[in-house]
Amino acid sequence: MALARVAATVGPMPSPRSDGRHPDQLRPITFEANIAPYATGSVLVSFGSTRVICAAMIEPKVPLWMRQQGVRGGWLTAEYSMLPYSTLDRKPRDISKGKLDGRTVEIQRLIGRSLRAVVDLMKLGENTLWIDCDVLQADGGTRTASITGAYLATRLAVQRLVDAGKLAENPVLDSVAAVSAGVCGGQELLDLNYVEDKDAEVDANIVMTGRGQFVEMQSSGEEATFTHEQLLSLTALAQKGLKEIAALQTAFLTKCLLAR
Structure with missing residues (x-):
């Protein structure tokens, strides 16, 4: 911290952002567990004004394609939606359009890939873990908030299944989180x-x-x-933020699992 103060005195500080943050500063991030009581695991994740309900539920079967191809183990898949009132102008539901729009398909595939990267599907048994991410309020970064919260919902759901004897062991291999970085007005910004x-x-x-x-x-x-x-600079900026998010995830899960 002392080094940071010295550096600040020898050069101009970057202009604060519209919400007062420094360029390398995350928005306030919070997690609330069990927001959807009927889900196996659920979390309300907030990145500033962006708020997403992430829920995980287990289904005791696997997709037909896995059975047809003789693929062993379980499966994990995700669905994503923005509720009509999540934006300033009402967003029509996908069902009213007759099909999912390309952005929705892209994001839910990204969420699924991100979670499958840290879950041992063999340890799921012949079960499908469904991840549902519903955006309550959108202020940028809905896909990154969804991934970050989906991991927590998955971890809570898996622990409940292990405690109930429905899974022999924890299939989650590591945590996963996501964040945005970009160049706006010539300045590199985080989140x-x-x-x-x-x-x-x-x-x-x-x-x-x-x-x-x-x-x-x-x-x-x-x-x-x-x-x-x-x-490379944007990647380093994102890495900094992701390390901070991972620490927040760990602290949240520690509190939740100790309280159970």
Whole structure:
């Protein structure tokens, strides 16, 4: 901390963001357990004003394709939706459009891939673990909040199943979380809110395990390009935030599991 104060005195501090954060600062992140009592495990995750209910439920069967192909073990899949009142203008439900839009499909596949990266499907037995992420309020970063909360819902659900003797052992191998980083107004920022995200020249979403292994990196220029050095800098910025998020996840789970 002393070094940080010295550095601040010898150079100008970056301009604060619209919500007063420093460029490398996460939004306030909170988790609330058991928000959906009938789910096997559930968490309300908040990244600033973005709020998502993440729930995990077990189904005692596997998809037909697994049975047909003789694939052993279990399966984990995810569904994602933004509730009509989650944005300033009402968002129509996918069912009213007759099909899922491309963004919804992309995000729920990303959530599923992220969780399967840290779950040993063989240890699930012939069960499917369903992850449902429903956005209550959107202010940027709904996919990253969903992944972060989905891991916690999964971990709570798995513990309940182990305690009940429905799973022989914990299939969760590591934690996983996600965060955004981007370039807005020429400045590299961590955990973009909606105002920043819509105007960003470069936007990246990075998924990482608690041990620091990358699961997925999505980065794109919005009518702009970016350099290799900027990509590395944004990755380092995201890594910093993800380490902080992993610590928050660990503290939350420790509190929940001690209280059970």
